[in-house]
Amino acid sequence: MRKFNSVLMLLVIVGLAGCSSENPDSPVAKRKHVFKAMLASKEVLYKMASGQKPYDPKIATEQAKLLVSLSTKPWPWFAAETQATGKTSAKDNVWSQKALFQEKITRFEQEAQALAAVAGTTDFNTYKMAYRRLEDSCASCHKTFRDF
C-alpha cells in the first residue's frame, strides 16, 4: 500500500509537471480542462451509482445537469488545425473518421440528457441504468479515439 502510494504521488508530480509546461490557452489544454471537469462530475455520479455513497437525487440532478452543460464543450477544441499539436492523447482517427467521432459525441450528449432527465427519481435502479449508459458512452468513444 505504501509503495502504491508513493507511485501514485510520483504520477501526480509527473502529471502536474506535464500540465505546467502546457500552454493553458492552447486548444489541447482547453479540451483537457473540460474533460477533467466532466470526470469530476462523473465521479460523484459513479460513487452514488456504485453504492459507495448514498444515492441523493438532488446531488445526482445537479451533477447530471452540469455534465449536460459540459457535454458540448470539448468538441470545438478539436478543430482540424489542432491535429497532432500539443501533448495530446487523441488518436489521429478523430480527424480521419469524423462521422464516427460525431456519432459518439451525439450518443454521449443524448445519454447525459437522458441521465439528467431521470436523476431526480427516487427509483435507484432507474438512476443506475441511466448512469451505466452514460458511462458506457464515455468509454465507447475513448476506446476508439483516445490513446491511453
Ligand code: HEC
Ligand atoms: C466523442 C468522444 C469522447 C467522449 C464521448 C468522451 N471523451 Fe474523454 N476524451 C476524448 C478524447 C479524444 C480525449 C483525448 C484528448 C487529448 O488528449 O487531446 C479524451 C480525454 C479525456 C480525459 C483526459 C484529459 C486529460 O487531462 O488528458 C478525461 C479525464 C476524459 N476524457 C473524461 C471523459 C469523461 C468522464 C467522459 C464522459 C462523461 C468523456 N471523457 C467522454 C474523447 C471523448
